[in-house]
Amino acid sequence: MIPYTKLLIAGTGKLAESLAVKLGEQRHLNVLIWGRNPEAVQRICNLSNAEAATNSLHNPLPVLLCVSDSATRQVAQELSPFATCFVHFSGSLSLEILPSIEGGKAVCWPIQTFGKPNEINWSAVPLCTESIGEEAALFLAWICKILEGPRIELPEEKRRALHLAAIVANNFTNHLMHLSKTYCDRNQIPFEYLMPLLRQTVSQLGDNDPHNLQTGPARRDDRETIEKHMAMLQKDPELSEIYRNFSSQISQLYNPEK
Amino acid sequence: MIPYTKLLIAGTGKLAESLAVKLGEQRHLNVLIWGRNPEAVQRICNLSNAEAATNSLHNPLPVLLCVSDSATRQVAQELSPFATCFVHFSGSLSLEILPSIEGGKAVCWPIQTFGKPNEINWSAVPLCTESIGEEAALFLAWICKILEGPRIELPEEKRRALHLAAIVANNFTNHLMHLSKTYCDRNQIPFEYLMPLLRQTVSQLGDNDPHNLQTGPARRDDRETIEKHMAMLQKDPELSEIYRNFSSQISQLYNPEK
Numbered sequence: 001m002i003p004y005t006k007l008l009i010a011g012t013g014k015l016a017e018s019l020a021v022k023l024g025e026q027r028h029l030n031v032l033i034w035g036r037n038p039e040a041v042q043r044i045c046n047l048s049n050a051e052a053a054t055n056s057l058h059n060p061l062p063v064l065l066c067v068s069d070s071a072t073r074q075v076a077q078e079l080s081p082f083a084t085c086f087v088h089f090s091g092s093l094s095l096e097i098l099p100s101i102e103g104g105k106a107v108c109w110p111i112q113t114f115g116k117p118n119e120i121n122w123s124a125v126p127l128c129t130e131s132i133g134e135e136a137a138l139f140l141a142w143i144c145k146i147l148e149g150p151r152i153e154l155p156e157e158k159r160r161a162l163h164l165a166a167i168v169a170n171n172f173t174n175h176l177m178h179l180s181k182t183y184c185d186r187n188q189i190p191f192e193y194l195m196p197l198l199r200q201t202v203s204q205l206g207d208n209d210p211h212n213l214q215t216g217p218a219r220r221d222d223r224e225t226i227e228k229h230m231a232m233l234q235k236d237p238e239l240s241e242i243y244r245n246f247s248s249q250i251s252q253l254y255n256p257e258k
Numbered sequence: 259m260i261p262y263t264k265l266l267i268a269g270t271g272k273l274a275e276s277l278a279v280k281l282g283e284q285r286h287l288n289v290l291i292w293g294r295n296p297e298a299v300q301r302i303c304n305l306s307n308a309e310a311a312t313n314s315l316h317n318p319l320p321v322l323l324c325v326s327d328s329a330t331r332q333v334a335q336e337l338s339p340f341a342t343c344f345v346h347f348s349g350s351l352s353l354e355i356l357p358s359i360e361g362g363k364a365v366c367w368p369i370q371t372f373g374k375p376n377e378i379n380w381s382a383v384p385l386c387t388e389s390i391g392e393e394a395a396l397f398l399a400w401i402c403k404i405l406e407g408p409r410i411e412l413p414e415e416k417r418r419a420l421h422l423a424a425i426v427a428n429n430f431t432n433h434l435m436h437l438s439k440t441y442c443d444r445n446q447i448p449f450e451y452l453m454p455l456l457r458q459t460v461s462q463l464g465d466n467d468p469h470n471l472q473t474g475p476a477r478r479d480d481r482e483t484i485e486k487h488m489a490m491l492q493k494d495p496e497l498s499e500i501y502r503n504f505s506s507q508i509s510q511l512y513n514p515e516k
Contacts, residue, residue, distance in 0.1 A: 069480070092475075092483055111455050113473055115462055126451045152451060161445040162452075164487050168438040168497070169452045170459050171474035172504045173431050178468040178511075180426040187419040193384045193410060194420075194427045195464060197369050201428050202460045204373055206453060210436040215371055216429035217350075222327070225350055229422050238507050239426070245503055246430045249496050253436075 004062065004142060006030040008053055008082070010075050011066030012040035014114035015089055017047070019066060022122055024049030026146060032061075034079070060084045062139045065098075073097045085136040087143065091163030094156055095132055104133015106140040109159060110149070113170055123148035128159050179239045186236070218250035226251075262320065262400055264288040266311055266340070268333050269324030270298035272372035273347055275305070277324060280380055282307030284404060290319075292337070315340045320397045323347065323356075331355045343394040345401065349421030352414055353390055362391015364398040367417060368407070371428055381406035386417050437497045444494070476508035484509075 005028055009016050012035040023031050032053035035041045041052045063083040067075045069090050076086055076098045085103035088095075089110060098105045109128040114120065127149050131137040144151045154162065177198075184191040204213055217225035226247050233240035263286055267274050270293035281289050290311035293299045299310045321341040325333045327348050334344055334356045343361035346353075347368060356363040367386040372378065385407050389395040402409045412420065435456075442449040462471055475483035484505050491498035 068478075069483070092486075111451055113455060113458055113462070113471075115466075115471070119462075124454045126454065128451075150451075154447070158445060158447050160486075161490065162442070162447045164490060164501075165438045165442050165447070165449070166452055166455055167474050167487070168434055168441070168501070169456050171472065171476065171508065172434050172500070173456065173459055174463075174468050174472050175504055175508055176426055176430050176434070177463055178472070180423045181468055183419070183426070184423050187416060189412070189416050189420045189423070191423070193369055193386075193408075194424055196382045196384065197371060197424055198427050198431065198460055198463070200371055201431055202456055204371070204377075205432075205435055205456070208373075210432050210439055213371075213373070214429065214432050214436070216425050218429065220326075225327070228350070228418075229425070232419065232422060241503065242430070242507075243422075243426070245499065246433055249500075250429065250433055253496075 004029065004139065006032070006059075007062045007064060008032045008034055008057075008079070009050070009064045009066055010034045010079060012037060012044055013066060013068070015110075016066035017044050018114050018120050018122075019064060019089075020044050020048040020050040022120075023146065032057075057082045062087065062103075064143075065089065069093055085133065085139050087136070087140060091128070091166060092160055095130060102133075102135075103139075104131065104136030106131035106133075106136040107159070108140060108143055108147075109163070110147070111162070111166055125149040127151045128154050128162060130154065130156060130159065176242070179236075179242060183233075183236055183239055214250065214254065216250070218247040219254045221251045221255040262287065262397065264290070264317075265320045265322060266290045266292055266315075266337070267308065267322045267324055268292045268337060269326075270295060270302055271324060271326070273368075274324035275302050276372050276378050276380075277322060277347075278302050278306040278308040280378070281404065290315075318342045320345065320361075322401075327351055343391065343397050345394070345398060349386070349424060350418055353388060360391075361393030361397075362389065362395065364389035364391075364394040365414075365417070366398060366401055366405075367421070368405070369420070369424055383407040385409045386412050386420060388412065388414060388417065434500070437494075437500060441491075441494055441497055472508065472512065474508070476505040477512045479509045479513040 009020055020031055031050040033041045033044050033050045034053040045052055060082055063079050063086050065072050065088040072088055080099045080101055083101055086098050086105040087108050089108055091109045095105050107130045110125045112125045127144050129140055129151055131140050181191040267278055278289055289308040291299045291302050291308045292311040303310055318340055321337050321344050323330050323346040330346055338357045338359055341359055344356045344363040345366050347366055349367045353363050365388045368383045370383045385402050387409055389398050439449040
């Protein structure tokens, strides 16, 4: 495998930060950070072994696009004179939006949410990949090896579907927790008492189909309890809407004859 | 603390099973199981140190009501000649539905979902309690000490609110996972790739407000991605309904000016 000695990370968000920390741990690898905001670039350099790229773009090198989905096309265009190949890290963007350069282009979508960079256990993060061109394929293989997580080669259409499913699992679960916590706060009951339950809910999912794990009033079509709860939610229009929607779907799923 | 030597568990479901296993570990404690179905009673006796109660109800003893919410009132009525006090384990039932016997009555709601009995780490399960009467209060304190989890004394109204929040956190999260898995199955992509993401989502919640953790297209009001996803969900009416509903709520929450 070719030992790359230099690469460029474009972006200064949480993903860029996490990649800079992880890749910066590689000996003999020079990680450069490129971004519009010099302070944000410097912040990442301070917490990793990376260097600011502003004045050092002399020879072409592999470019890791870690900017927002909406900025990716334009940043790639801007950096294409300096790129041997491109890799973007988005679950939803097509490879088509990147310029067709000689070395090619690739996707390496980490199926993870990025908070603090040191909290990421990269070896447990599945990497969803796709590539066009020889150089991009080789560089992608090298990056995946360093990041260590299981690699899943998926065509664009299936990656998009997995991205949608990831939004449901992550963003929507998080919104449920926000609604649940807001309701607890309003009723002066501590939300943290629900954490062991939530951990058990997720832990059971490892070995079981969620369809078989369902419990609660909607599963047993206990309309009396559901109506009591709806009455308790009169001052919480968002949670009330979600409660009715979920209870109705769950009741119908488990009690189709009614 | 009074060392109780005998008690009765009424019910043969997962909670009864988990309690029989846990309480059966106590030396010098005789756990009796009462249920309508002798085979179900025998099954619990086989996997714990409990005994079937059918022929041994001579002296009154503390009764743990672990039947379904809808059966609790009637079973308590039926067992009241043999009960020194009652404890029920429901998040939503009022103490009022239990008969008023001399020793009193209590609630001990474990904020947990019950699957296989040996998987429950009781010491991490918060116990939400309430009691009426001296004997019931003493017995409740004893049970909580054996189960070990943190005890939260909450009046009925707050317990009901916490129960509602627990349904959102557990049952609704589980339904989201069912929808996400069904969508993955239909698109022939493996749902298990989302598990590390989901674990991280829940693990972050321990130290952070979910409101600050939100990411994704709805948070940044990325309508182009949302509309693409809606188009991908035309054959999935349940997930489509949930997707639109959540995206709309999240967009409004984080982009109120639009």
